Amino acid sequence: MPELLTIDQAEKLGIDQVHDLYKKYVSRSEVSLLRSFGFGRDLVDSAEGAWIQLRDGRRLLDFTGGVGVLNHGHNHPRVLAARDRFQEQRRMEVHKIYLSPYVAALSHNLAALLPGDLNISYFPNSGAEAVEGAVKLAYKYHGGRRGTVLHTDIAFHGKLLGAGSLTASSEVHFAYPKLPGTDSFAYGDLESFRLALERHTDERGRSDVYAVALEPYSASTLRECSAEFLYEVRRLCTEHDIVLIFDEVYTGWGKTGRMFHFMHHPGLVPDVVTTSKSFGGGKSSISGYIAREPVFRKAYDNPRDVTLHSTTYHGFGEETATALEAVAVAVEEDFPGRAQALEAILGPGLAEIAARHPSLVAGIAGRGALHGVRLRPRAQLPAAVRDLIPVHLAKDPQAFAKLITSAVIAALYRDHDILSFFGSTQDIALIVSPPLVAGEKEARLFLDALDAVLDRGAPRLLASFAKEMATAARAAR
Numbered sequence: 001m002p003e004l005l006t007i008d009q010a011e012k013l014g015i016d017q018v019h020d021l022y023k024k025y026v027s028r029s030e031v032s033l034l035r036s037f038g039f040g041r042d043l044v045d046s047a048e049g050a051w052i053q054l055r056d057g058r059r060l061l062d063f064t065g066g067v068g069v070l071n072h073g074h075n076h077p078r079v080l081a082a083r084d085r086f087q088e089q090r091r092m093e094v095h096k097i098y099l100s101p102y103v104a105a106l107s108h109n110l111a112a113l114l115p116g117d118l119n120i121s122y123f124p125n126s127g128a129e130a131v132e133g134a135v136k137l138a139y140k141y142h143g144g145r146r147g148t149v150l151h152t153d154i155a156f157h158g159k160l161l162g163a164g165s166l167t168a169s170s171e172v173h174f175a176y177p178k179l180p181g182t183d184s185f186a187y188g189d190l191e192s193f194r195l196a197l198e199r200h201t202d203e204r205g206r207s208d209v210y211a212v213a214l215e216p217y218s219a220s221t222l223r224e225c226s227a228e229f230l231y232e233v234r235r236l237c238t239e240h241d242i243v244l245i246f247d248e249v250y251t252g253w254g255k256t257g258r259m260f261h262f263m264h265h266p267g268l269v270p271d272v273v274t275t276s277k278s279f280g281g282g283k284s285s286i287s288g289y290i291a292r293e294p295v296f297r298k299a300y301d302n303p304r305d306v307t308l309h310s311t312t313y314h315g316f317g318e319e320t321a322t323a324l325e326a327v328a329v330a331v332e333e334d335f336p337g338r339a340q341a342l343e344a345i346l347g348p349g350l351a352e353i354a355a356r357h358p359s360l361v362a363g364i365a366g367r368g369a370l371h372g373v374r375l376r377p378r379a380q381l382p383a384a385v386r387d388l389i390p391v392h393l394a395k396d397p398q399a400f401a402k403l404i405t406s407a408v409i410a411a412l413y414r415d416h417d418i419l420s421f422f423g424s425t426q427d428i429a430l431i432v433s434p435p436l437v438a439g440e441k442e443a444r445l446f447l448d449a450l451d452a453v454l455d456r457g458a459p460r461l462l463a464s465f466a467k468e469m470a471t472a473a474r475a476a477r
Contacts, residue, residue, distance in 0.1 A: 013043075014043075015041060015042070015043055018043065019031055019040075035468075036406070036410070036465070036468055036469045037406065037409055037410045037413060037468075038410055038413045038414050038468070039413065039419075042054050042055070042056065042058070043055045047062070047074035047075060048073070048074050048075050049073040049074060049075075049076075049435070049437050049438075050062055050063075050073050050074075050434060050435050050437060050438040050442050051074070052074070052419065058417055059417065060413075060417045060418065060419050061417060061418045061419065061442055061445055061446065062074070062419045062435070063418055063419060063420050063432065063433070063434050063438075063442070063446050064419055064420060064421050064431070064433060065255075065369070065433040065434055065435045065436075066277075066278075066282060066435070067277075067421060067433070068219065068249070068250040068255070068277040068278060068433070069277045069278055069280075069282055070278065070282045070435045071253050071254060071255060071277075071278035071282075071330065071335060071435055071436045071437075072278060072281045072282050072326060072329060072330075072435065072436070072437060073282065073435040073436075073437035073438070074282060074435075075282070075283075076281060076282065076326075076329060076437070078325055078328075078329050079281035079282065079283050079322060079325055079326055079329065080283070081325075082321055082322055082324070082325035083283060083318060083321070083322055086317065086318045086321045086322075087318070091317050091318070091321070092317055093316060093317045093318060094313055094316045094317060096310075096314070100317065100320065102317055102320035102321045102324060103121075103123065103314075103320050105324055106121065106123070106320050106323055106324050106327070107120070107121040109324065109327055109328075110288065110290050110327070111290075113259060113327070113331070114260070114273065114290060115263065115267075115268075115269050116269035116292065117269075117292050117293045117294070118269060118270075118273060118290050118291065118292055119290075119291075119292070119293045120290065120291045120292075120293055120296040120297075121288055121289070121290045121291075122288065122289055122290075122291075122309065122314075123286055123287065123288045123314060123316075123319075123320060123323075124286075124287050124288070124289075124311045124314070125285050125286065125287060125311065125313060126158070126276060126285070126287050127157075127158055127163075127247075127249035127250075127274065127275075127276035127277060127287050128157065128158025128159060128160040128162075128163035128164075129158075129160070129163075129287060129311070130249065130274040130275065130276055130287040130288060130289045131157045131158055131162075131163045131166065131213065131245070131247060131249070131274050131289075132158075132160060132162040132163050133289050133309060134211075134213075134243075134245045134272040134274055134289040134291075135149055135162065135166070135179075135211055135213065135245065136309060137243070137272060137289070137291060137295065137296065137299050137300070137309070138210050138211035138243035138245065138271075138272070138295075138299075139210050139211070140299040140300065140305070140308065140309075141210070141243055141295050141298055141299040142210045142241075142243075146207070146208050146209060146210035147180065147181040147208055147210070148181045148182070148183060148200045148208045148209045148210065149166065149179070149181060149182055149183075149209070149210060149211045149212070149213060150182075150183055150184065150185060150193075150196050150197075150200075150209055150211070150212045150213070151166040151167075151168065151182065151183075151184055151185075151212075151213045151214070152168065152184060152185060152186070152187040152188075152214060152215070152218075153168050153184045153185065153186050153187055154168055154169065154187045154218055154220070154221050154223070155167055155168045155169070155184070155187075155213065155214075155215060155218075155247075156168075156169045156171070156215070156218070156219075156220045157213060157215075157247055158249075159171075159172055161176060161177065161178075161179075162179055164176055164178075165178035165179035165182050166179075166182060166213050168184060169220055171220075181208075183196055183199065183200065184196070187218065187221075187223060187225070188223065188224075188225045188226060188229050189229075190228070190229055190232055190233075193229075193232075193233060193236070194236070197209060197236060197240065201240075207240040207241070207242060209240065209242050210242065210243060211242065211243045211244075211245055212233065212237055212242055212243070212244050212245065213245045213247060214233065214244070214245065214246060214247065215246070215247045215248075215251075216230060216246055216248070216251070216261045216262045217251045217256055217261040217367065217370075219250035219251055219255075219370060219423075220423050221423065221429075222365040222366055222370070222371070222372040222423070222429060222431075223365070224256075224261070224367060227264075227265050227268075230262065230265055230268055231265065231268060234268060234269075234270070237271070243271045243272060243295060244270045244271045244272070245270060245271065245272045245273075245274065246260075246262050246270040246272070246273045246274070247274050248260045248261060248262065248273055248274060248275055249274055249275060249276045249277055249287070250277055250370075251370070252273075252275040252276075252277070252278065252279065253275070253277075253278040253279060253326075253327075253330045253335055254330055254334075254335025254336040254338065254339050254368070254369075254436055255278070255335075255339055255368055255369055255370050255433075255436070256339060256367040256368035256369075256370055257336050257339045257340045257343060257367060257368035258336050259330070259331075259335070259336055260273060260275075261367075269292070270292075271291065271292045271295050272289050272290065272291045272292070272295065273289070273290050274287070274288070274289045275287060275288050275289075275290070276288070278326070278330075279323055279326065279327070280319065280322055280323055280326060281322055281323065281325065281326025281329065282326075283322050283326075284318070284319040284320075284322035284323055284326070285319060286316070286319045286320065286322070286323050288323075330436075333436075333437075335436045336368075338369070338436040338437075339368035339369040339370075339436055340368060341439075341440075342368070342369040342434060342436070342438065342439075342443055343366070343367065343368050343369065343371075345440055345443040345444070345447075346366070346369070346371050346432060346434075346443055346447070347366070347371070349443070349444075349447040350364045350366075350371060350373060350432065350447070351364060353373075353447065353450060353451050353454065354373070356451065356454075357451075357454045357455075359376065359458075360375055360376055360404070360454050360457075360458060361373060361374070361375060361376065361454070362374045362375060362376040365429075366432065369433065369434055369435075369436055369438075370431075370432075370433050371431075371432040371433070372423060372429035372430060372431050372432060373429060373430040373432065373450070374401075374428070374429045374430075375401060375404045375405050375408065375428075375429075375430065401428040402422075402428055403462055403465065403466070404458055404461065404462060405422045405428050405429070405430050406422065406465055407458075407461040407462050407464065407465035408420075408430055408450070408453055408454070408461060409421065409422060409430065410464070410465050410468060411453045411456065411461055411464070411465075412449055412450065412453055415449075415452075415453070416449035416452065416453065418445070418446060418449050420432070430450075432446070434446070
């Protein structure tokens, strides 16, 4: 019988043992990457709200918001209580033969919260699956008679083959095979969108486009579509009977100051909206796509096609019960209002920091509790720093932006006990994305720390970070 590690043994592993196991069985490069920032040299003991407790006694302010997953923060007490209740009562987890009261209730609540006739829900496991399910629904809606799906030139819809086919971020840089019939248009550009439609319209005016996948707010690039653009896209999609999909995987559940970002615009209703990340309250691996009733009924609502789309864990009991409570918390604790309150502090605070550090800060952007700081690129790296970094990175035209942003993240972590991250490699920015349980105290701590880090200046920050990278690379070998 093989010697297997128990949960108790896993929890007692030291950092060197974790590194060894990762190098053997997970990813040597992941160890090297995370060690460069300092994260990879620590292990977490516990977490609550906006705070993380490390095994060595350090207490960290987590200002990443779990990269969209932790609007509720770590271990929200109501979310934990819902899961405890489910387990204590021995509720049934998953069974495809029985209908789920949790799926029924969760679908009802989503229909109540969303505008128009966005009434029909389906619950897969990840954001990419939700996007692929929405695209598949759109294709079926047209009976396979149309062959084109449009997306933007900065889109991030996931890393699976299907969702990755609609993702334009350089984060998915390898040339994987793509869905047939994808085409792109410039983000937020009406003329570009109209031209994309024209490219796929025949001489008789018949469109070959079955779906448009669009992020009303691009979390990876901190850009948002104008109201004018969104309303006109909606009008054109209606005119050509194209299924309009809004990807709100990151921005859902209050992040930008409305329950979903598109709800900033009265009367705007997509045909399908996708959600994930904070939908599960930071505990449940669940996503969803919610469709307008006529679209779903035409595509799937008949005995022959009712199981044409399904997942292994559809109706997973504890996951949907958790999402029920997570949605209730977002509503009752007014997550959109919390995001607006954070914006009132972070917006002016980041603007003041930008004004104090004009040689380093190129610009700021954001909405609600999702902001970013773009650091100013330079023509070339200082020679002393260039000699310390890998050759392939030194030749990267974005090398300075990546390195200075990484250096700031490392300094925030090392010197100020603040966890942060940077966004898409297509448009580098230090992302400021606190959980919505954070308040003024946490926002002020972050702003003061960022100001102090930038006071050190680029040469010192880069030199320190380059040395850490070199040390991490040697340790990972």
